[in-house]
Amino acid sequence: MSDEKIPTEKPQSEEKPTGHEVTLLLMSRRGFLRAAGFAVAATGLGVVTGCDTPPAEESTGALPTETVPVRAQYPEVPYAPIVPPPADVLVFFSPHEAQTVEALTARILPGTPDDPGAREAGIANYIDKLMGFNEGFAEPTYRQAPYAQTYEGDTPPDQASPSNQYQTVWVSKDEIDRYGFQSLLTPREIYRAGLKSVDSFANQTAGSNFVDLSEDQQDQILEAMSKGEASGFDNPSAKDFFARLRDDTINGMFADPAYGGNRDMVGWKLIGYPGAQRAYTPHDIHTEGPVRPPQSLAMMHQFHPGQLANSHVAVPVSGTEEQRPEH
Template sequence: MMTRSTFHPDFALLFLNPREAATIDAIVGHIIPSEEGSPGAREAGVTEYIDRALSGFMRDLQPVYREGLAEFEAFAVETAGATYLDLDGEQQLAVIAELDELSGARPDAFLGQFYRIVREHTVQGFFGDPAYGGNRDVVGWKLVGFPGAQWGYTPEQMHPGVDSTSIPILTVKDLYSRIGSMK
């Protein structure tokens, strides 16, 4: 079970401040938790993905994240009596569960919308190509048996029932390095 956040990024923050990044890291850790032998969103670098995306192609969502994180903290104080990072893992999980319920019961509420956005970005960061900052060590792809970026598949690999885990996992970076080595 998770404990109070001790988030220390091993990457440069581009949009989020350290407290916001720690809060996002704790949230994504509850959305896709790690289990023994199975890394979760934290280990996959989802917070780095979200931070990079907010400084780049998702920059239009910067105000949504700023306001959403502020409302999220107020929600944690209101429902659990402390800011999210000051809660223990069980209390954080209870806040997330209550927020998830609110998200379904009042889909038009801003905080519920914000939570759905963070949840969607968590999935993107967990399963996207590592070039975008998440899916560190291709943990998301390994979890579902996805071979990643491929130039193509052999006829045998296209048959139903093929074990896709036997196909070497390649990232976009791997493909580009192969292009460079072809010269």
Template sequence: MAEDHKGKSPDPSRRSFLKYTGTAIGGVVVGGAVGSALSGKFGNKQAAPSPSASPQAPQQAADYNQAPMFLNQSQLQITEAAAERIFPKDDKAPGATDLGVAFYIDHQLASPWGVNSREYRTGPFVKGEITQGDYQSIKRHELITMGLQSIEDTSKTKYSKSFVDLAPEEKDAILTSMEKGEIMVVNGITGKTFFNLFRSLTIEGVYSDPLYGGNKNMQGWKLRKYPGNQMAYANIMDKDQFVAMEPRSLHDHFAH
């Protein structure tokens, strides 16, 4: 659930600004559309539009970042439903669904991070100390997809319904069992390992730069009054009071 840091309200001073705001992490996805018009190739010209014809409304640009790259449709729906229970919508703020968190998670699984690229991947694979964490024999994208399947299997066994069709309290019950490690994902790996990673990905998707798939329209940043990726802060460095700034995405800089 969305929580303030230890129940403290943010200190408005400039020195405490970064302490209470999110951090942007992730990988870049770039998309675009190019259109062209060909006329007069054989001496023909387009007819002038009728004066009485009403002008067409401008089409909204397609958001190519809101597209799955790794998960299938069923997995994406379960991801969205589970993330929404971890970071739910309320009357004051959007939830994980509106923020596009499922797409962030999907894009991370499709990236080199999802296959533990450039990491030491030779055994023995043993359970680590509490300060170390587990060293898993399976890759991150395998852990997530197996965890999603465990959620779905548990839902159908316990409630005879798909996870996405459950009531909120039923979804919470399954996720709580995962968090406690009461549900097994694969031999030697409990739901707790899956849940911890999934929850981290959900929070990242809320606060990452929109280029990475989540934090749609920078709404996650706006919740925290986080300025995003500003070019400079020289004009406010001498201010003693907190200065609210309209957040900027990396996309804003690329566009210029």
């Protein structure tokens, strides 16, 4: 399985840059010092070396060739894509897997065209593109062995056990949750195995694949998974896979639309969250109810100190004497 390219590459287009794109352009190596603000620019005396380059340029996916670490071997967290990735191009899932993810997440957050849920928000697209980066690890993860194995009862398996020929950290099943994420599997492997288990459980209990079942039957399967009562799941367990699906549904539904979910900001409209705003006033803080229509990163006002941030608030000037009053 080769590393998919990061879904954060800047598209090569002649279009006028959005606010977000401008930010990335300014962060290029050459542009950095020029744009680096008053402190360096004003003095010219202090020395700043090793300036940052955007992560989009640094993840090569190459294997380590030296004993000393270089940054590229450990990708940082990717930036939000400038435009949402296309929903009709799959970078990881097979079409059947994508449909199954869509059906599963649509039972976690059900919807209709009038009252959008996970399907309408594009959650399967969000998860597919998440899997496209660094084996699905969008968050840097420590991946050094040995990994943990769990045991039940009071004592770990004895030293004569065949599994003890390998370095293993034995942890009681009751204690393992305290240690957080300890999976040997990558998120890609978790999804591939978990989806297979969902279908085999669906076939075993209801006679067909998950996507072909009625909503009631699908709910019963999710219910059994959430309670850890669904059979045939090994690694990930039914409960863990349900939790993973729910977490990713939440992240896709309520993250910025740039990531491929939360299409038309339907997640934010559902709960009354205005998204990426520049400012609120003390008056806003104490006025119950929506005070702004929702806004995504791409819609955000470009940041030029001193300009109006929206109809109410001026962005004050940082590094100068100037500040405009609110309202």
